[in-house]
Amino acid sequence: MLESLEKIKNESINDIQSAQSTADCDQLKSFFLGKKSPLAAVLKDIPSLPVEQRSVVGKRANEIKQELSAYIQEKKQTLHTQQLEHSLSHDSTDTSLPPFKIRNGAFHPITSITRDICDIFSRLGYSVKQGPNVESDFYNFEALNIPEHHPARAMHDTFYLKNKQVLRTHTSPVQIREMLSKKPPVKIIAPGKVYRCDADVSHSPVFHQIEGLCVDKGLTFSDLKGTLEFFLHELLGPEKNIRFRSSYFPFTEPSVEIDVEFKSKNKSSWMEIMGAGMVQRKVFKHVNYNADDFTGFAFGLGIERIAMIKYQIDDIRLFYENDSRFIQQF
Amino acid sequence: MKFSYSWLKSLLPLTESPEDLAEKLTMAGLEVESIDSIGTCIEGITTGKIESISPHPNADKLVITSVSDGKNSHQIVTGAKNISVGDIIPVSLPGSVVASGMKLKQTALRGVDSFGMLCSETECGITDESEGIWILPSDTPLGVDFVEYAILKDSILDIAILPNRGDCQSIWGLAREIAAITGETLSLPKVSVSSTDIKHSYSVQSQSSHCPLYIGRYISSINKAPTPLWMKRRLELCGIRPISLIVDVTNYVLLETGHPLHAFDDAKCASKSISIIESTKKHSLTTLDSQKRSCQEGQLLICEGNTPVALAGIMGAENTEVSPDTSAIFLEAAYFTPHIIRRSATLSGLRTDSSSRFEKGTNIETTELASQRAAMLLQELGQATVSNHVITCKDNTHELFKSKSLPFDINQLNSFLGSNHNENSIKTLLTTLGFTIKNKQISIPSWRREDISDWPCIAEEIARLKGFDSIPSTLPTQHIIQDQDSLELTLTRSSEDFFVHNGFTQLNTYPMVSEDDIKHCKLSTDLSQYGLANPISPELAVLRPSLLPSFLRIISHHSARQQHDCAFVEVGSHFNDNNEEHVLAFCLTGSPYENTASPDQRSIAENSPFIHLQSLLQRLEAQLGYSFTLSFDSPDSWHHPVQFQHFSIGNINLGSLALVHPSISSQFNIHHPLAFGHLSLTRLASIVATPKQYRHFSSFPSTRRDIACCVPKSLSYAEILSHIHTYKHKSVVDIGIFDLFESEKLGPDNKSIGIYLIYQDLKQTLADEKVNKAHQRLCDQLVKQLPLTIR
Incomplete structure (x- = not known):
């Protein structure tokens, strides 16, 4: 069995x-x-x-x-x-076909650079402020120690509105607005559009600046130097050489321009990147800060210039032509 | 401003090469924009006298000359036409090199030996083109090193003078600065005039506070001597064309001292009564450039009698111009305030070497010195007689004549800079610049009185001359807590991110547009408020009331370049009613989807860009934490009459979204449906978003009921929905649409809508009968209230 x-x-x-x-x-x-x-x-x-x-x-x-x-x-x-x-x-799907896809969006390079710069300063404790494009003579010139007949006005080719207001020639008026609205200490940066009525191949009537201001007791020029060296090394690379060169702005004293050395194959050249200085005591008077108690430093830089260096763009007009084939590259 | 290196070198010993000097000046705030090297190749040119000229035996166009360099005679064959026996000329002997870089060799021309070359100005490197040999003044010594004698080799430094450094607008002023930088000792020419008691009837009267000092000298019996070569060359090297001795001397003193001078021809001054007045519109004059100019109010004029004879500080008039025959002059040396000259130069559209110096400020205290220096040179070079009756019209009370001092505290300066400079080295440095330090006070030299206004200016002097490298780098040690970024800024970033992540390209447009484009968009603005007073072009003449014209321009640019898919976003400013707002603008024409084998998504977006943007906006709104109220009444002027919506919160209008009216988009050559939306972030930021809060959700099963109904086409979904919201049972948790169609069967005026409702209770499983009852009650109400039939 x-x-x-x-x-x-x-x-x-x-x-x-x-x-x-x-x-x-x-x-x-x-x-x-x-x-x-x-x-x-x-x-x-x-x-x-x-x-x-x-x-x-x-x-x-x-x-x-x-x-x-x-x-x-x-x-x-x-x-x-x-x-x-x-x-x-035995599925017959052709996976090599382009997928159903939304295009890639893109930030304008001015936005990308502005955000990069704001991020670096936010690590140093600066907050971002904005101000109007249409300014009064007081904020754009007077309070910044540029009275009516000051020779520095010749440095600013100013657009005027028919109602006598100005299109701000720099982002510095934001300094004044900020200081008038709050007591020191102050630590701000202010990005934005600025206007100058000279347009040619290398100038645009509208461009972008970032302004920075730090006011407190006992701030020194060496603090300005250390801050801007940190910033430029973060932005452009720690190996870059930086130099501070004497210059003139009515709203700072001493004033400097800051150059960065760029090396190509067999030559190197210094490129002007930003302006800075210790806040002029007359400016403090305009905003009712006690100039004997507080010191401060301010700085400003052109965003287009940084973008042109970082992305190797050779014509400033590309930024405003707004061709999507340009913007999509960033 | 151009400065000659060799000229500087004659004032102080310079060990630096022009390049090294340029570097040092640049770092100290005198930015050298370029260095022009003159006559780099030239070597060994000397001077000679033509002793004889004889015909060439074999050539009609050549001659044989004998040239003496003072020691030897040289046979030189030349084709020059303009020479004659006795002329002194530059000559280049074998071994020397001319401007083109050609080295001279002994050669034979048509069989006759030639030992060198007679030089033209071109061969000496001073002009690009010249006719004939350079005939030198008859007192030129023979056999000199002509390269040095005529300054054929030099480096010209072009320096951008900052607005506060009027004192560096002269070779003496710059040399003083270089002395401080390099530590070398400066030696300026001694100025002294021997004047004679010669009477004249000139008088000067200043009627303007803008001329606190006017010095007039009467100088007569000026010989018609030519300007010496060295002076001509220095003028030329600094960009000034030599004219005649009198003019050249005034210009030379301008370069040396930075003081513009003006010479009036005595013979052309009838009344000898000079006055300085502020002009009215009646005045006019013809300036030295032969331009007839009508004066504007507030320009400063020099008048002789009642006739304007100069646009003060800018340019003289033809009526008193010195000529080659002039033998007596009235020499003006004056101080005009910077702003009157700037204003005057701007009004007349004329900038000169003179006006640019007055604009940045000249040194009032050396005005007299400049006048003396010119008199001295005219005496030396033109054997002139200088009258000792000098007219000085001076406002002694003027601010600029007051000496000025500031407290000097090295500790304060060091702690401001964060530096550790030694007091003695600082004092030495400042002394070289003309400051004097005594008893903790520093007094300011007259040429810096306008610039140095407070102690930080002294810190600047130290920093720029000691070098910014000598200051350490530190970070502020105090911790400063700063404000949070504004809500507007956060909204800006979030909405930019949102659109870019949904396939949009971010634009950055000019806030100015043309008046025409505003009209084409059927928009309006107050031109008296937002029109530019000085636009650079009609395209950029008005601050925009909306981003629409800017967007239309960019889309038009793209469609002209076969780029038909435009999904753009920008946060930019627009200007309305005394108010500047930041606005999120976005547009869609074509499709944000790429081409695929199944074109459905693409074409849906392409055909209904309005709906596509609607869906994006609703998602953005939810992400930002807001809930907009939509309204579909009264389209804006640029809206499509049907495809538009406005959004608001409470009574604040936030913006609108619409298909752009084709009559507008076609004006910009855009022929595809284009949707555009704008949302004011400035206004949105004034509203606090609904804070997030947890809401309990049901753990009991839900059940769905549909309403399929036939309604007239004119009945909007929104209206049906609002009725459903009114009559629905409280357990309805979600409502949506699942179907919409039209058909012949329904008739031309009707449509069919399918709406679903989800019923769910928080505390229990809903019984079918209960749901059915509630749903039926709702359907009955809808049929009663609306022209609606349940299918």
């Missing part, structure tokens, strides 16, 4: 092995393990066996039933996986 059981097992396994589909497996399951299967027949005959054989045969028959059942299940799983893989691999 046991032999016939083993025979059933082996024959069944052979058949299961040759199954081609999960449907085959289901069929084989009922064929080998169903009520009319040879195994069922053996189990049915057990009561007719001698008592000592009954348990042996019965136990073995059950074992085989378990084994076959597991075997079929396993075969079915294998076949299922194969079928899934087969059907998936």
